[in-house]
Amino acid sequence: MASPFPSFTTKQALEEGAVFTPRFDDDGLIVCITTDATSKDVLMVAYMNAESLRLTLQTGVAHYWSRSRQTLWRKGDTSGQVQNVVEMRTDCDQDAVLLSVSVEGDGGACHTGRPTCFYRRVKASADGAQLQFTTD
Numbered sequence: 001m002a003s004p005f006p007s008f009t010t011k012q013a014l015e016e017g018a019v020f021t022p023r024f025d026d027d028g029l030i031v032c033i034t035t036d037a038t039s040k041d042v043l044m045v046a047y048m049n050a051e052s053l054r055l056t057l058q059t060g061v062a063h064y065w066s067r068s069r070q071t072l073w074r075k076g077d078t079s080g081q082v083q084n085v086v087e088m089r090t091d092c093d094q095d096a097v098l099l100s101v102s103v104e105g106d107g108g109a110c111h112t113g114r115p116t117c118f119y120r121r122v123k124a125s126a127d128g129a130q131l132q133f134t135t136d
Contacts, residue, residue: 003050008094015092022053023095029065030097034109037086037100043109044117048097060085062099080105 076082
């Protein structure tokens with residue numbers, strides 16, 4: 001399936017232009033960082049393919065590509081926690097997107113049921129890095 005998004009023509013157009021030309025990697029994916037629109041907490045990092053990105057833009061609800069299951073998924077279909085897009089941004093070279101979402105439903109952004117996938121802090125120690133569970 002051909003990408004529904006245009007290709008960039010020049011570096012200037014990519015970095016300074018007004019046309020959204022997402023740059024997918026060799027696997028056809030683009031990284032997506034998702035934050036809570038109110039708290040600004042980072043909820044998750046996931047990937048999108050052209051179809052999930054198109055559906056997110058079309059519906060206003062976050063859709064992702066599961067690398068482990070090799071399938072498209074609409075956030076909230078199984079967890080009940082739907083992510084309604086408040087704003088989408090892209091970085092300077094358009095190889096990552098940032099979603100700001102309002103969350104509806106119970107549960108958490110993480111498949112473990114936590115509000116965010118980033119529930120552990122990494123701390124340096126004498127014998128390597130240690131993980132500490134957080135409540136913030």
